[in-house]
Amino acid sequence: MERVTGTVVAVDVGGTFTDVCVLDQGSGVLDVAKVPSTPDPIDGVLRGVAQAGVELSEVALFCHGTTVATNALITRRLPPAAMVTTKGFRDVIEIRRGTRDDLWDAYKDNAAPYIRRRDRLEVGERVDQTGRVVEPLDEEAARDVARILARRGVQAVAVCFVNAYANPAHEERMAEILREALPDAAISTSSGVLPELFEHERFSTTVANAVLSPLVSGYVNELEDRLQDDGYDGDLLILHSGGGVMTPEAVDKLSVRLAASGIAAGAVACRYTAELCGYPNAIGLDMGGTSTDISLVHDGELRTTNEWFVEYGYPICFPSIEVLTIGAGGGSLATIDSAGSLRNGPQSAGSLPGPACYGAGGEEPTNTDANLVLGRLGSELVGGGMTLDADKAREAIRSRIAEPLGLGVEQAAKAIIEVANANMADAVRLISLQRGYDPREFALVVFGGAGALHGAALARELSVPTVVVPPRPGAWSALGCLMVDIRHDLSEMFLTPADAADPDALEEAFGRLETEGRRLLRDEGVGDERIALERSIAMRYLGQWRSMDVPVESGGDLAAAVERFHAEHEREFSYRRDDAPVELYRLQLTAIGRTEEVRLPRNDAAAGASLPAPAAVRPVWFDGEEEPQETPVYDRAALPAGVQFVGPAVIDQLDTTTFVPPGVLVEIDEWLNIRMHITEGS
Amino acid sequence: MASQTQTPAGGTLDPVTFEVLKNSFVTLVDEMAEQILRTCHSFVIYARDFSCALCDAEGNTIMQGSQDIAVHVGTLHLKAKAVLEDFAGDIHEGDVFAVNDPYRGGTHFSDVSIVRPIFVDGELIAMAQANGHWADMGGGTPGSFDVSATDHFGEGVRIPPVRIVDRGVVRHDVIGLVAHNTRAPGDIVGDCHAQVEATRIAEQEVFRLIDKYGTATVTTAFAEVQDYVERLTRARIAELPDGVWETEDHVDADPARGEGLVAIRVKMTIDGDEIRYDLSGSDPAIASFLNSGAGVAFSGAIASAKTFLPEIPLNSGFYRAIKVDVGPEGTVVNAGWPNAVTGCVSGAYEKIMNAGFELWSQLLPERAMACCFNLEYLLIGGRDGRIDERPYFMWYDWMAGGWGGRNGKDGQNATSPVFGVGLAVQPLEGQERLTPVLTTVHEIIPDSGGPGLHRGGCGVRKGGELTAVESSVMSYCCDRSRSVAWGIAGGLPSLPHGVWLNRGTARERFLGANFSGVAVGPGDRFERPSAGGGGYGDPLERDPAEVLEDVIDGYVTVARAARDYGVVVEEVDAEICDFRVDEQATAALRERQRAERPGWLDEDPEQVAARYRNGELDVLDLVRHHGVILDWGTGELLPRTTEQYRALLRRRSAAHWADAA
Secondary structure, three states: OOEOOOEEEEEEEOOOEEEEEEEEOOOOEEEEEEEEOOOOHHHHHHHHHHHOOOOHHHEEEEEEEEOHHHHHHHHOOOOOEEEEEEOOOOOHHHHOOOOOOOOOOOOOOOOOOOOOHHHEEEEOOEEOOOOOEEEOOOHHHHHHHHHHHHHHOOOEEEEEOOOOOOOOHHHHHHHHHHHHHOOOOEEEEHHHHOOOOOHHHHHHHHHHHHHHHHHHHHHHHHHHHHHHHOOOOOOEEEEOOOOOEEOHHHHHHOHHHHOOHHHHHHHHHHHHHHHHHOOOOEEEEEEOOOOEEEEEEEOOEEOEEOOEEOOOOOEEOOOEEOOEEEOOOOOEEEEEOOOOOEEEEEEEOOOOOOOHHHOOOOOOOEHHHHHHHOOOOOOEOHHHOOEOOHHHHHHHHHHHHHHHHOOOHHHHHHHHHHHHHHHHHHHHHHHOHHHOOOHHHOEEEEEOOOHHHHHHHHHHHHOOOEEEEOOOHHHHHHHHHHOOOEEEEEEEEEEEEHHHOOHHHHHHHHHHHHHHHHHHHHHOOOOHHHEEEEEEEEEEEOOOOOOEEEEEOOOOOHHHHHHHHHHHHHHHHOOOOOOOOEEEEEEEEEEEEOOOEOOOOOOOOOOOOOOOOOOEEEEEOOOOOOOOEEEEEEEHHHOOOOOEEEOOEEEEEOOEEEEEOOOOEEEEOOOOOEEEEOOOOO | OHHHOOOOOOOOOOHHHHHHHHHHHHHHHHHHHHHHHHHOOOHHHHOOOEEEEEEEOOOOEEEEOOOOOHHHOOOHHHHHHHHHHHOOOOOOOOOEEEEOOHHHOOOOOOEEEEEEEEEEOOEEEEEEEEEEEOOOOOOOOHHHOOOOOOEHHHOOOOOOOEEEEEOOEEOHHHHHHHHOOOOOHHHHHHHHHHHHHHHHHHHHHHHHHHHHHOHHHHHHHHHHHHHHHHHHHHHHHHOOOOEEEEEEEEEOOOHHHOOOOEEEEEEEEEEOOEEEEEOOOOOEOOOOOOOOOHHHHHHHHHHHHHHHOOOOOOOHHHHHHEEEEOOOOOEOOOOOOOEOOHHHHOOHHHHHHHHHHHHHHHHOHHHOEOOOOOOOEEEEEEEEOOOOOOOEEEEEEEOOEOOOOEOOEOOOOOEOOOOOOOOOOOOHHHHHHHOOEEEEEEEEOOOOOOOOOEOOOOOEEEEEEEOOEEEEEEEEEOOOOOOOOOOEOOOOOOOOOOEEEOOOOOOOEEEEOEEEEEEEOOOOEEEEEOOOOOOEOOHHHOOHHHHHHHHHHOOOOHHHHHHHHOOOEEEEEHHHOEEEEOHHHHHHHHHHHHHHHHHHOOOOHHHHHHHHHOOOOOHHHHHHHHOOOEEOOOOEEOHHHHHHHHHHHHHHOHHHOOOOO
């Protein structure tokens, strides 16, 4: 595999901060920068790059993860858009599946569809489930609709016809007519975006693509231009929800694939770290101020889901890395409810007023306050960027939690952390145990500002043997953007019982998908030697409604794939039905264009690497102990590769604090990760 | 030590262990649900018509799933208790039981619970339960909804508690006995499997918790989680004023007694920190399957309270603070064996829920909500002529509809029924692959939301054409063709439910809101609406600007903006959504309507019916403004129903208008 020799840059734009990771492949120096995100996110990107001291003309590769698409969907700052659909079906995207996110609260409403009813127009046409035309496209009505939309000045149109997955002809003709009348509008057809069964899911994905299209491709193209203006002449690659990157050209057609771009970055970074450390299985815990993103790597692969949404009821059915977000972060509030139970989150103190210890007016205790009271977090953060007010933290915990519960302040602080950890542990169980994965076979990769404070305790709660804290936890997710290949996910319906499947038809269908996959990659300038095509088949027991993806080899034996399905079903659901017929549901192809490999510098352990003297010593409270223990505080930058020691300890660095409970064995590995080995009773 | 600290309200577990275990129980039940969703065969279960629970050794519910169907609330503990009663002294490790008996606390025959007792050291400590709606349970019609059944024998297979796994050995004979009395034995076995395995997941999770915390702590938490919910509930109720609230809602008719609404009377008493529901004043059981058993009546009352106290978790602790007297057997809400009850979820249950909404709306005006559309499902079953073997097919369809107008905002458009907001409507593209039924329309119905200061949410229209069907029949389970979804606080009703066959042709038939076994053939077209929600507040007070927006979006037509809201909207250029309100004409029209409308409810019903038949008035005029109910197919006046309906319209709507005399 080729290696990049110059500087590579990854920029992850989040809601609050823009993180920049710069890796000089020659010298092996990894630099990070963090700047506030800006109203025009590109300003923040360029400012971050400047702050990192990067000369764009010397950059070999620029990768980017962005929440631009997610934020546009959440804030509804969308261009004027319309939908054209089969007569009688304009409300499919408003009726949805009927369900409401909150089952019981009749005052909590679902969000409105992305396109208002007035902008959903109909034309006469119909094909049946086999693709046969039942009613021809009413061309006159189609032209009329196009004329009306031109008058309304829409910038994007979603064309969504019933059963178009089985025959795209009417949609394609409609798109043609629209292009004539609206030459500048972005037109998305449901058969072009997602040729799959089930009208609401397909329409909803297509509508999201349409409304994002002008915005997102505009953003990406502008970013590309401005980077070039500043001297960059390499490829701009954008991270998509599925954990691959795509080129600006691909974004033009499938903007919706960026819907979870920003969320995917952290998960990819977790996978990368796990791979580097030699763990095939890992759980990623990206804990920030208000929420925690949890991801799962099994056998070196991130779990993906086809059921993803920004707002409930409007699915975006492209493979998206499965990330479970829960309302638990450093700023999560601890409260006592009216029946006397101690609760933690999901409400958060946010960045304003923030935790009580920020001294910005917050009076309610948070996890950060509890960690501070327990001495796990220092009041002087390294670099002196911020001083925390321990008295304010104590007071908040005393008045709001300790007194009502009849506990001492430190006991109350411990209880707050314990509940926070238990909530996170439950979330990890949902994404692991519930899927049939045993956490004991996983490593826990913790990052984000607050992850390393909770990692060891969480690992113990979950019986996870190892915790990994990467070198730059605060900006680690940005690195995820660099660590992926170009990736296109294509699919075709193929509903048939496995024992009746015609191998030639199957091969032919996969052939079609492969031709398309190759074409996409070649158009993006990927040479044949870097193209990899991966097939999979979604299967189920005949009569079941959900299917499971089973990888298959090119020209491989279908019987072997069916056997793999039985085995996977047993692993995931703890039973198999060998007597039940298996049905093929859908063929899937992932077309991968390998990007150049990026490598972090390796720091071989210096002979006799020794533990430096602690920067400070302070009292810290541990679980199950009545008194605080004097505990060494180390500066992370001073800990060389190869060093080993046993906790208790606190390790400080600019962007996070790592809490090492007593008995935990700490090791600094060759990639400068902190690895904590949790043993029973440690 | 923290572990010796008592929570202020009296539990014995330390607050951390308590919170951790409580959340673990939630996770455990949701894990069961996720597994069922991923492995089920019944499309009804796949559409999320199922529920899961962890029950204690007495059968009380410790935790229910967070996404469960409302109507199952308050029935799961009864089914668990039925197993304990029938098998007392004969329950063993490795046993699994099935039960669907509506006369023992179950909902209807289609809802089959799988119950797995969980043993630790030889002692029964808990029961895991997975309850799912199986697609067919036998009986006279496909899908097991036979409106003509007057007793349980015509309805389907009744499963009293039976053992389906005996000390780890699957009783294929017992499962087979049930499965072979249905139309889809293969799927029934598949679903049984999925549910049995899901309860095993729960059992493993309980074992994990016990390994970690010890049996005593976990079983203490079983009790304390219920105590906790009871405390929360009582604390909340104590904040409410004491008093007695009463109302009634109605099933359309009792086929044995001719026309006339059937009353379901709900009385609610708040006394200190306790609520008592009393349903004993309800009318006698009727000669159709819209009756309910005691379990569903209990559930309806509990679910209406939960809708207004959404923040309180559900378990048996809730039932200790909110008590329900379903009255003696033999009424429409507590029919008793062998009265037919399969349609209870469209019949008595819906009425208890909505009557509860009306009472609670007075109690908590800030959460007030008018009546919601009625749960409805249409079944077409027969042979699929598209395939050589002519296999059996079943097109079994339910719709979303409108929810009631609320205090401060309009009702929700096109939302799943109060029966269970998690119940998902099916994709027509999936239906067209599986059945010879082509869907011709699935859209929101303009003007379906009950008019009000805050409009009811809009209902939906779905219709189709039968293609290559053979030997097929159609059945429908709904209600509120006459007891139309009502408004509150001056708001107006929505529209009547009911199925039309070949509407607008010479072969047009109105089949009503409840029928079964109607023969249908290729080329037949059908269509039915789901109602919108009732309106909240006087529609003549609605801001004309909001009416204008509704007109632009087509939720309200120009004609009915004038008729229902007194707002005159002119179309300037519809192509670019340019409409305007004529302020002057609106003021004049509203003034005239204020003066005239009290009289509309006193007009001679026969004359109103005649004006309907000659096309001068339409169905919305009748149900909203004149309070006249007809047989919508023949146009024949229903005098007794009309009299009852007018009284209700006066009470819920006219009495609240500011200009009311």
